[in-house]
Every structure is written in structure tokens, then in C-alpha cells.
Amino acid sequence: MEFGPHLLLATLEGAVTAAVLALTAVGLSLVFGVMRVVNIAHGEFYMLGAVIAWYVAHMMGGHPALGFFAALVLAPLLVGAIAVLADITILKRLDYDPERTIVATIGLLYIIQQLTLMTYGPEARPVEAPFNTRIALPWFEWGEDGFQFYYPWGLSTTSYKLAVIGAAAAVLLGVWAMMARTKIGLLMRATQADRDMALAFGIPVERVYALVFGIGAALAALGAVLIVPIQQAHYLMGADPLLLAFIVVIIGGLGSLPGTVLAALFIGLSDGIISVFFSPTLAKILATLLVGLVLVWRPQGLFGTRTA
């Protein structure tokens, strides 16, 4: 393939990464924004989503679409419930102290990961996509004979990958609508703005926290269900999304949803493109250094505005 079609292919792959990353990162950002909790176990909620998706799809039988759509509903709900439970039993008792919750969520990370290893095992297992039509993509160029329009070999995507991008966009729109247009969103924003004042106005802050932690985890699980037909479910798969989601949330400005989505697009696309043309390890080194340096010199993030 020539450079142009190759770049298009890398961009498309990057867009799929970006879509799933945006879901995961918005979950992390929501939890940080409202609760001021850095959830290190977020990647494990993602992993749980994928593993539960495998179990559901495995048990349903019938047409693959049936199992997949059941997983799409069940996995986020289950993972959300687990997260709510973790919030009530652990985080609430720590009084949401930032440093102690980080240590506790590191512990949670190991617990979830190792329990999955003990039950699900160390194998990587696929989930079949509900539909997977290969779509060849055209490429055009100005050749010697003027304008040409052709289908280069290898330049293709699948209907499923396009659907992932669409679904992620729809869910993100839904999250925005929830935050901006509903009563529960208003309660969340009030809690984010000033916890004590919200408490004084009779907002059940602790229930809002539990709900937010659940929704954050459910978003990560949803992203994992979407990606699991493309990648496989594995008990260690949470590490990379966690790191990338961190990068996105920090670049996008801690707790800012539009910034997070923008940063997810930027990081997802550049990760896809850099990984195709350069070494993925080098791409990761540069990305982690970038996050460290951004936090040192622009703690409010590249797109964020300074908040307290």
C-alpha cells in the first residue's frame, strides 16, 4: 500500500480506539470530577466488562448477535453494581480521602484481577461480533491519466468497526444529555461544585457518589463490550486502557467532559497512527512522559480551565 491509503487505514483503526477510549476516559473523568477520587481500579472494571461479555455470549447460544446484545446490557449493569458495592463498602468508609482511596483502589485492582484469574483463567477468549461485513474503501488520486478512483488491496474496514464508532458517539451524547438536561445530572453537578453546600441543601451526596462510581465503571465496561469482538477478553487487558484513560483525562483537563472527549480523539487517533508507523513502545514512552510533563507545568490540562 502507498502512504495515503495506509494513513487512512491507520486513522480508521485509530478512530475505533478513540471511540472506546472516550467511553472509558469519560467514566474515569466523571468519577474524578464529581467525587475527586482517582480510581486506579478503573481498568479492571473495563476488563470485567469484557470478561462478563464473554460469559454472557458463551451462555446465550443461538445467533451471535443475541449473545452480544445481551452482554451489551448485562455487562455494564453488573459491573456498575460491583462498583456501587465497592463504593459503599470501601470508599465511603475512607471518607473519600484522596490519598487513601488511591491505595485502596490499587488493592481493589489486584483483588478484581486475581479473582478473574482464579475463575476465568489466563486464556484470552473472543466474543463473536453480531455483524461483520467487510467494506472495501475507495481511494482516489491524480495520476498520469488524471483523476483515478480505485479500491487498493487491503484498504478495508468492517461494518462492526463503524458501528462501534457510532455507538460510542451515541452513548457519549447520552451522558452529556444526562449531565446537562436531567435532575440527576443537576444533582451531580451540584455535588461536583460544592459538596458541603449540596449536603446542606439536602442532596443525598453519598447516594450521588455511589451512583457516579457505578456509572463510571459501567461506561468502562460498555467500552470493553464494544471492543471485545475486535480484541479478546483477557484478565490483564485492563492495564493499557487505564494508562490511556489517565493520559486522556489529564490532557483533557481533570473532570472536564468535553475536554476529555476531545483528548480521547486526539490520543486515540495519534496512538493508532503512531503505532502503525513507529514502535508502539516508543509511542507509549512519549505519551507517558507527555502526561507527566503536562501535570507538572499545566496541571489544569491542555484544554481545561483552572478550577479549585
Next chain:
Amino acid sequence: MSASARIIALHLGLLVLLFALQFILPAYHHGNLARIMVLATYAVGYNILFGYTGLLSLGHALFFAAGMYGMGLTIQHMGFTPAPALIVGILAGALVSGALALLALRTVGVSFMIVTLMFAQAGYLTVLYFGEYTRGDEGFVIQQAQRILWGIDLSDATNRYFAAWALFSVSFIVSLWLVRSPFGRTLVAIRENEERVRMLGYDTYRHKLAAMVISGTISAAAGAFYGLLFGYAGASFASVQYSIFPLLWVLLGGAGTVLGPFVGTLFMFYLIDLSSGVTSAYLLIAGLALVLLTLFAPQGLVGEIRRRIWKDLP
């Protein structure tokens, strides 16, 4: 006995006990204890920053690995003998911790934790990236012939135990002396209330910088000795897990106590050793311990003893 003499007697007593134990322990526990003393040195280094200065770093594996690779790579590729290689390792740790301190100390709280985590992750990936020299995850073995320090073969169990004991004793005594010195007391004051210490006229930034370099250097010494004594350097020692371990050990033993790091490392080592006989998912124990400790005993074992019985334990 005065309070100060009792404290010194207790701490020196531990060192004497550890020295004597090598004559009675069976071979298996003898080897374990040598490993524990090197790892406890790592925890002692971590404790100076976390326990006494109140800075929670999630990137100490970077310093541990700097020591290990500073020592290992110079032996492997430049034909160094152990003594200069150890010095290179320790200096590498001092340099890396100084450089990271200059960057990371511009941030506080959660940002400090994430910045240290990110730079350590970048360090880990760098080890993988230069796999040609470091052999990445697989790591490389330091041959027995390369592990002879001043005519002493460090692969021999007795010599290894003695070297581990010497390293631990030095770091332990330095830590005890440090936290009882005016400098150490200023660190504790910074942990309790940095604003007030600054107002009293102390340069808190320079104190934190020094604490981080001392902590990083001790951690690097532990890394360098670990590689030399056990003859292996691998990328897993640079991974996030090895940043979490000293945190776990110190939390378990008691942050801000001189004895805590050793007690925590000993306890956790045997906990994992026993449980790995039962299941391969032995890290589950580490996770449970972290959650339970933060919930129910944020002071740790020695911290509880200090709270209940011996109030002026350093």
C-alpha cells in the same frame, strides 16, 4: 535506662538478632531472610519519603531499577567489577531521583502520585525499548564469576546473607539517625503541616528535595545489591508492581516508624510465600492487605504498638 538508650538498644538488638539468626536458620529460611533484608532496605528508603515526609510516590521502582541496571549493565556490557558497578548503580539512583524530584515536587497530592507513576512507567517502557541491551522482560543473569566482590563470592549463601545484613544495617542505622536528627524532625513537621513549617522560616522545598534524593538513593542501593546478590536483572523490577510493593510493606509495618519497613516486608513476604503454595493468584493477598490496611489499620503493625504501648518510638 533513659528513653533514648532504650530506643537505641531495641534497634541495635534487632540487628544483632538478625546477625545471630544465620547460624540457626534452616537453608530455605536463611535464603528468604537474606532476600527480605535487601527488600526491607528498599522499604526503608521508601519510608523516608512516604512515612516521614508524607509524600506518597508511586514511582519508586524507577529508583530501584536505576540501581539494578546501573549495576547490571556496567557489569554485563562494560566489564566492570562489582565494587565500581555498585557505585554506578547507587549514583544512577541519586541522579534519577534528583531529576524526578526537580519535576515532581512542583506538584502536590494526587498530581505528585500520578507524575511519579508516569515517569516510572516511562522508565519501565524504556527498559523494554532498549531490549537489545537489557533483554527486556526476560532479563539477564549476572554470572557467578562476575559476582566476586573483593575476593568474596557473593553467590555463596553465607556471604550473601552477610552482605544483605550489612546493607540493611547501614540503611537501618542511617534511617534511625536521620529521623532523630533536626533534619528528620523538620521532615516530620513538613508531613504534619507544611504551611506552618514554611512560615517558621524553613526552606521546605529543599528539605523535600533532599528527602527524595536520600530515599531514592537507598532504594537504588537496594536494587543494585538485589541484582548482584541474586544474580539477575529484569524489567519486572521496574514495573508498577515494584512501586506498589514498598508502599504495601511500609503501610503494613507502619509508616513513619524505623522498624516498620522491616516488619512489614517480613510479614508480607511470608504471607505471599505461604499463599503461593495454595494458589497462583497470590497477588490477591496483596490486594486484600492493601484494602484492609487502609480501612482498618492505617497506622500499620508497629504504628499500632507505638499508639498503644510505646509512645516515643521513632
